[in-house]
Amino acid sequence: MFAKAFRVKSNTAIKGSDRRKLKSDLLAAFPSLSADDLSELVPNKEELNVVKIYAHKGEAVTLYVVHKNPLFFEVEKRLYPTVYVLWRCPALLPTFTTWPPVLQKLIGGADLMLPGVVVPPCGLPDVKQGDCCAVTLVHNRAPVAVGQASVSSAEMQSLGMKGRGVCVVHTYMDSLWAFGDKSCPPCVPDENDEHRSYKEECEVSEEEEGAKVEVEQSLEEQHTASESITKQDYGGIEDLSLAEKEEEKSEEGDEKEEENQEEQETPQALMDALLLQCFMHALKTRVKKSELPLLTSTFLRNHMFSCCPSGKQIDIKKSSYKKLSKFLQAMQQQHHLVRVKELTKGVESIVEVDWKHPQLRSFVAPEETDVEAASVCDEVEGEISYHPPEITTIYSVSARLELLFLDANKRKGATMNPTEVRSLVTDYVKKNDLVVEHNKNFVTVNPVLCDCLLEKSEYQEVETLKWDDLFSRTLGRMQVCHQVVFPGKAPITKKGQIEPIDISVASRGSNKKVTLIKNLELYGLDPAAVASALQHKVQASSVLHPVPGSKDKVLVQIQGNQVHQVGTLLLDHYRIPNKYIQGLVKAPKSMKKK
Known part of the structure; x- marks a missing residue:
């Protein structure tokens, strides 16, 4: 929910009566919360702000902020604690444990899949479907994510620990965490670690074997110094423990310097690097000599977009080049990789590629890691397994x-x-x-x-x-x-008849047409996913807007008259019956030659 930046609507101080109501609501939502902990989290004489925001998908969220740290947030009349609260009260929610490499995927917006859950000797926590729960890493009780249980713990075991386990709504390092003081998770050793042998730590099921290989070295280090979790478990996000060997410290120090340099890079520089990577990848693996001359627009749409790594998206406007023509001009003048020529007035084409260029020959196409491949596989399976509602x-x-x-x-x-x-x-x-x-x-x-x-x-x-x-x-x-x-x-x-998916065409400034789609949520469709699919299909920009007067509805806006493409996507891909789609008649009619 907070993988991307959100928009703040208002920020006001809470009233005394609302503060008392919040305390009673928190005690009802979290029975394990003691009165002392509640008084410490929500003090009576300190300023408590209520911040209303809109998430990137349009959800209306209410934040309760103390000392500039968001402590609780409310979505659809349900309260959730943030990681700042869970670091002070680690036992507030039932927790599921996973491997450190999975954290990066959770930060990117992925849910916690059951094959990545580490089952402790005492078994899984007793949760029901929809219960609020937390996610921790191996050897540290400090939670790093908050979400809802997709199924009950009994169903998790009956499913053979396969499928989705926790629907994550908030994680360490997301935009909600960044709204606070951006502190790091504390080291809260797991009580079971003192009684666990190294052999038990290394025994994992077949489903966890891939994750075990990635963190085997981390487990060995933790066995020798198990008093506290090292910061290496967080994928290199923090500094390393001083107890590590000098050789490893020097090697990891170099890696940390590289990561710090990457963090200091501006989003514009990162987009430039992504453009160059996709450009080289496309020339190396996709473009054939027989295709030349190749329209620059076709090269971008059919080759560069398909070479973009999973989880990222090419947006030339966010780069320093701003336009595709300027980027290709730089590739021609500075790198001498291609030659671009205007064969038709106003239409540029790539007419020549220097296949023997040292930079191109030495380029190695990036390969997806096992975790990334598994994440992509889950997304593809999620699309295939979609069934329209009855x-x-x-x-x-x-x-x-x-x-x-x-x-x-x-x-x-x-x-x-x-x-x-x-x-x-x-x-x-x-x-x-x-x-x-x-x-x-x-x-x-x-x-x-x-x-x-x-x-x-x-x-x-x-x-x-x-x-x-x-x-x-x-x-x-x-x-x-x-x-x-x-x-x-x-x-x-x-009550009443179900509202159909409404497709309409509107005009914006300079008589530009845009296509508007609403009521997707009624049919179990994610507006953000539909907008992304249309954006890649028609190569046009899309925007999500909250529907006025509605709390949980989002309007999808895509550039141009795309009624025909929207109808094809809904009818053929999502298999929505025609009678539940309104506005297909507004598709532009094809011009017939006389």
């Missing part, structure tokens, strides 16, 4: 019809599908002998049917009803509802 129309018993369904014990507000309504009405008619003897197609209207189904003007006139009229009147006087069932989740029932 949407059915159901009916709710109104106060007027309560007498009709009284024998079936269906009170006001009870929901039924049309078949069930028809069956219960038929049972009522037969139980009360209301079928007309000389004509079985008609039903006698008794006082109950009269009050429930007839208008006042019909009381003296209508004595019988046809079966079809009886059923249609019954359904017509019930509250229309819809039920949405996502695979593996409980049904969601709401």
Whole structure:
């Protein structure tokens, strides 16, 4: 949720009554929180600010800040502690332990997968689906992430520790952590470490074997000095322990200097480096001599974008070049790697590549690490496993019809599908002998049917009803509802018909067209994921906006009239039925040659 920067809406001091309400809410949300800890976290006489923000996906979040450190945040009326609180109260939440290399993936926005969870000798913590929990690293009880349990601990074991374990909402080193004093996790030794042998530390399951290889050296060092976790466990983010050997200290010191240099680099310099890497990668592995001359726009879209490492995105506007033409001009004049020529007025093409250039020949295409490959695999599987929800129309018993369904014990507000309504009405008619003897197609209207189904003007006139009229009147006087069932989740029932995915085209400054998409959340679609897919498909910029008057809806805006491409993505890839998509008729019509 906080992997990217958020936008601050307001920052105000909390009132005394709201401070007391916050304390009561915290005690209700975290029963293990003692009164002394609560008084220390939320002091009575010190300033406590309420900061309202919008996350990068549009979620409305409320932060509670003391001494410039966010201590708790509230999302959809649910309170979560930040890592700053958990470092002071490590036992506040049930915790899952993972390997240090996984931390970088959590910081990047990934969830904690069950194969990466280290099961302690005492077993997994007892959690239910949706419970708030924390994530720690091996040999340190200081939490580094907060999230919700995707499934219960019993289901985790029944699934063979495969699949998603914790849906992470906040991590150490994310933008919410950066909103505070940016302190590092303390060293809180695990109580079980003193009683654990080295052999037990090295025994891991087959699923954890890949992670074990990456941290084997770290485990050996921790075995010799297990009093506290070394800062190396955090992937080289902090300084190394002074107890390490001099040789390792000098080698790691060099690596740290390189990392510090990278951190000091500006985002513009990082984007320049990414452009150069993708450019060299594309020339080395993608472009063939037979393709020349090659349009520069095609080179960027079909070759450079596909060479971009997972988790990163090329944005030329954020580089020092600002335009593709200036970047290619630099590659031509400074590096002499390519020759760009304007074959058609206003359209540039790459006409020549120096395949024997030393810089190009010495370039080695980067390979994804095992952790990155696993993360990409999880994302691909997540897309493939998406199934559209099952949407059915159901009916709710109104106060007027309560007498009709009284024998079936269906009170006001009870929901039924049309078949069930028809069956219960038929049972009522037969139980009360209301079928007309000389004509079985008609039903006698008794006082109950009269009050429930007839208008006042019909009381003296209508004595019988046809079966079809009886059923249609019954359904017509019930509250229309819809039920949405996502695979593996409980049904969601709401009043009224479900809103369709709305696709519209609007004009912005200088008569530029933009395509707007809303109501994606109702069908289980992530607006950010849809925007990213469209951005790569049509090579146009996209923006997410919160829908005015709604707390949990996000509007996707993409440049140009992309109705046809949006419709293709929703119908073919996500398999959303056509009847639940509105606005496909606004797609631009293809021009026919005369």
